[in-house]
Amino acid sequence: MLKLDTSNLRGDIAGGITAGVVALPLAIALGVASGLGAMAGLYGAIVLGFFAALAGGTPSQISGPTGPMVVVLAGLFASLSGDVELVFTAVMLAGVLQIVFGLLGIGEYIRLVPYPVISGFMSGIGAIIIILQLGRLLGHAPPGEPIGAITYLPTALADINFAALALGLGTLAVTYLWPSSWGRYLPAPLAALILGTLLALAAFDVPVLGAIPSGLPSLHLPTFDRDSLFLVAEAAVILAILGAIDSLLTSLVADNITRTRHDSNRELVGQGIGNGLAGLLGGIAGAGATMRTVVNVRSGGRGRISGMTHALVLLAIVLGLGPLAANIPHAVLAGILVKVGLDIIDWSYLKRAHKGPRWDLALMVLVLGLTVFVDLITAVAAGVVLAALAFVRQVANTQVQSLKNLPEHLDSPEEKALLEATQDKVSLFDFGGPLSFGAAADLGHHVREYSEPGTRILILDFTRVPFLDLSAALAIETIATDARASGKALYLAGMSAEVKDVLHGLNGGTPGDDAFATRLEALEAAKAALSGRDGGSRARPGRMSPAYQ
Known part of the structure; x- marks a missing residue:
């Protein structure tokens, strides 16, 4: 009461x-x-x-x-x-x-x-x-x-x-x-x-x-x-x-x-x-x-x-x-x-x-005009959809820009030394956080653009990626297909159980040539593969590190 x-x-x-x-x-x-x-x-x-x-x-x-x-x-x-x-x-x-x-x-x-x-x-x-x-x-x-x-x-x-x-x-x-x-x-x-x-x-x-x-x-x-x-x-x-x-x-x-x-x-x-x-x-x-x-x-x-x-x-x-x-x-x-x-x-x-962003002013004026000359529900719906799309695009641009082959961002001296020892034959890409569907369409393009010219092994680091949606998972699959077509090996590192399940469920197996629990393991395996201690210049498809199985 x-x-x-x-x-x-x-x-x-x-x-x-x-x-x-x-x-x-x-x-x-x-x-x-x-x-x-x-x-x-x-x-x-x-x-x-x-x-x-x-x-x-x-x-x-x-x-x-x-x-x-x-x-x-x-x-x-x-x-x-x-x-x-x-x-x-x-x-x-x-x-x-x-x-x-x-x-x-x-x-x-x-x-x-x-x-x-x-x-x-x-x-x-x-x-x-x-x-x-x-x-x-x-x-x-x-x-x-x-x-x-x-x-x-x-x-x-x-x-x-x-x-x-x-x-x-x-x-x-x-x-x-x-x-x-x-x-x-x-x-x-x-x-x-x-x-x-x-x-x-x-x-x-x-x-x-x-x-x-x-x-x-x-x-x-x-x-x-x-x-x-x-x-x-x-x-x-x-x-x-x-x-x-x-x-x-x-x-x-x-x-x-x-x-x-x-x-x-x-x-x-x-x-x-x-x-x-x-x-x-x-x-x-x-x-x-x-x-x-x-x-x-x-x-x-x-x-x-x-x-x-x-x-x-x-x-x-x-x-x-x-x-x-x-x-x-x-x-x-x-x-x-x-x-x-x-x-x-x-x-x-x-x-x-x-004094503020021009897009926000344009959105406000658009909603105002639709409110007066069309109807209120159309105005609010159009405004929310356009604002959401603009935000997704902004986030996607930030995510894609952070996806670069930037070894100087490696905090571990050991990882940096391993990457330098590969003599530009390994390109490491660190996903800075969750991948939105807005960023997915440009992932493959940016991986190709920022890969070193002599790259033989690509490493995708998922350590800071808590989950994937369908669009991002399909983009990873496209990267794996491009790597295979160009004769490159693809290593995946640091996948959470949820990310692994999504990728495995869509492909009937984890895409790429190998998967590792940590970025360090992936770099060690890449160096070993390039030096021929792991069966030649290519890793064996489908093998996973024991710690990650």
Whole structure:
């Protein structure tokens, strides 16, 4: 049974109340941006915020609707022609997938996504949020996907509602200029929401949210439609992955502030429970929210009670909020969301990107572009694959460069003397560590390139190679075939039992002419073979040193 820590009760309650006030305008704005409405945003914040705090692995984290999740939901809502039941079904499926991720221990792997990929898709999401709000700032209702919103801009610019534009820009200015000392009592987003709404009521005729239902949520059971099944499933996967990444990144931020360590897999389970129940109760999907989490911690919140308090504060507001929220102008919410989008863009990396590796910058820009103009899952998948291939190539180059005939690296005077005594008729190659499949393709070429011109015996030293994959094993087999064709003997030295088993299993025997337990034995045998004491210039095929049998 879960036991709540009450040692920081006052701080947790203070942090939760403050986070709830900050979350209010964001939940409304993100709910509207998703296409599902303000109440869906609020109930997403309430249900996810409560249950993720109760069951998650980051006690100080505040969860709720976030920009990345809303971008996916808005696209799905548009694709399904406004069928809210199917959208809520996708939210529930995303929650189930996140629970599965946590139970399978995938939380540890999500943190391995390279930073340029994370930076690219987060900046892309920030750009999408801004693009989608530009039309609303101009007093229009643009399409809910980036390309449509961009193509709609000329229409909006031809018929600008200057009252809405002034109101939206004023709201944006308040979020930036609101004094931080005042923010302790009235957070900037909430101040912007109140001031903008009051100003619109007094002086402007601009589009507003309109009637909003209030009260307790209604139940939305999962529904499935054969024609829309793929869209719903794809959106669920994207929501689950994005929510997982977003939440775990926020968990790392919380760890850095509180000097604690979160439980990644438990956090995914908590997020999954919260999102699953949010969809069931008519709320939009969400994740760990960085800004709200930081506000909570800075206000004294440290434990689960803070996140649960934040949700209960929102619930209390919602039960009587409907009539008041109906008068909130779209332009005011657009101004708040533009600030959210600008905050999501990774400005800190962009300012320093020209000083780092060009490949990382190119990868970030590629992921950003795919995020905006294709879709999020393609962007992340392409980014991870390209980053992995680039890393493999870099490691392979390092491994191949270390594979040279360099006798000066021999530490043993005895081994160095034996190699010098062979008068350049022996080429010794030392594998500096594990051989990746990326290096395998160039192994044979480099052995030929760096062999001495008069080489009669090749020695491959596997002392520092703990294992081989199939690609590397086949490359060794190719080296053995080339040696045989050119009249050279091939000795293998220092193979571990695992390396020996792989080579033996693929070839029905160890490739080459001989195998030795140590490099020293191989050098001694090579000298003996060259001097004719071991049956001539060639070693006897298939013989192994007694110590290695």
